[in-house]
Amino acid sequence: MLSKFTMVKAMLNKFEEKALSGNGISYDEGCGLINIPDSDIFEILASTDRIRRFFKGNDVNLCSIINAKSGLCSEDCAFCSQSVHYDTGVKTYPMVEHQKIVEAAKGAMQNGAREFSIVTSGTSVGKDTDVNILARTLKEMKAQVALERCASLGIMNEEALRKLKDAGLQSYHHNLETARSFFPNICTTHDYEDDVNTIRTAKKLGFYACCGGIFGLGESREQRVELALTLRELDVDSVPINFLNPRPGTPLENANYLTPIECLKIISLYRFMLPTKDIVVCGGRQVNLRDMQSLIFAAGANGMMIGNYLTTLGRSPEEDLHMIKDLGLKLRK
Numbered sequence: 407m408l409s410k411f412t413m414v415k416a417m418l419n420k421f422e423e424k425a426l427s428g429n430g431i432s433y434d435e436g437c438g439l440i441n442i443p444d445s446d447i448f449e450i451l452a453s454t455d456r457i458r459r460f461f462k463g464n465d466v467n468l469c470s471i472i473n474a475k476s477g478l479c480s481e482d483c484a485f486c487s488q489s490v491h492y493d494t495g496v497k498t499y500p501m502v503e504h505q506k507i508v509e510a511a512k513g514a515m516q517n518g519a520r521e522f523s524i525v526t527s528g529t530s531v532g533k534d535t536d537v538n539i540l541a542r543t544l545k546e547m548k549a550q551v552a553l554e555r556c557a558s559l560g561i562m563n564e565e566a567l568r569k570l571k572d573a574g575l576q577s578y579h580h581n582l583e584t585a586r587s588f589f590p591n592i593c594t595t596h597d598y599e600d601d602v603n604t605i606r607t608a609k610k611l612g613f614y615a616c617c618g619g620i621f622g623l624g625e626s627r628e629q630r631v632e633l634a635l636t637l638r639e640l641d642v643d644s645v646p647i648n649f650l651n652p653r654p655g656t657p658l659e660n661a662n663y664l665t666p667i668e669c670l671k672i673i674s675l676y677r678f679m680l681p682t683k684d685i686v687v688c689g690g691r692q693v694n695l696r697d698m699q700s701l702i703f704a705a706g707a708n709g710m711m712i713g714n715y716l717t718t719l720g721r722s723p724e725e726d727l728h729m730i731k732d733l734g735l736k737l738r739k
């Protein structure tokens with residue numbers, strides 16, 4: 407009779423072969439993967455490291471963001487300190503001036519970032535004045551900063567996205583946050599389909615679509631597989647993976663569902679399911695992975711966010727650049 411360990415190895419070999427073909431593993435296989443015991447994590451990492459290197463080499467893609475409009479959001483996302491529904495004491499301000507965004511992009515470039523994203527709170531940047539500020543900002547960024555230009559502006563219609571594309575926007579970021587079947591537990595103020603349609607529109611207009619989620623909200627392991635499948639159906643180009651850093655005052659302030667190994671398994675799952683895509687580890691990296699941060703690349707990530715997050719501080723860029731160098735990885739140009 408085969409030992410449990412031999413069975414895990416055989417399963418991983420099969421999944422790895424499938425991922426290396428570019429297709430990614432199925433829903434059932436994904437469910438098998440995430441239920442492999444924690445004690446076999448290094449077997450999983452050996453596989454995902456090979457898949458990452460096969461498709462992405464040793465390049466690491468760094469992105470950075472600015473919170474260009476903070477707080478007062480009418481949505482009720484249960485993890486978010488920027489929602490008007492919760493008393494979190496988060497800083498609130500309207501859209502910042504374009505010079506401030508351009509300066510922040512220059513700083514991100516000095517820190518080694520390759521992509522810079524303008525992020526705003528709220529359901530959508532619908533107001534013409536805000537869209538006009540953003541269009542002007544993008545034109546100036548294009549002229550002054552050699553970084554890929556990304557934005558995360560909520561649920562957008564085709565007309566506004568087209569205007570921003572004409573001004574120089576290259577990537578559009580919009581997370582689905584969680585699986586369709588779990589979304590009503592997290593947000594009741596808009597439909598999942600509104601988010602899906604925003605990604606479909608961004609893809610239709612030729613944007614590089616950056617779309618992922620946040621984990622540790624109370625979703626089941628199977629729902630993590632479900633989200634990966636939806637992202638595969640949408641053919642997103644890059645998958646940001648966030649881990650919940652519980653914010654005081656939000657309904658999830660006491661949530662505690664993740665361990666460092668669970669986080670690594672989530673990254674691995676996404677590398678197995680979306681083997682050819684960019685997998686980028688974003689918010690919640692330090693607090694959830696702690697001393698295991700450098701293993702995100704073995705788990706399959708080929709990118710990470712550098713600098714501060716939306717409402718919380720990140721690790722110093724110097725430390726992150728050191729980690730990448732020590733691992734023998736190099737920054738994607």
Ligand code: SF4
Nearest residue numbers: 479481483486489528
């Ligand atoms: S996640 Fe975005 S949409 Fe949801 S409450 Fe926060 S700012 Fe608003």
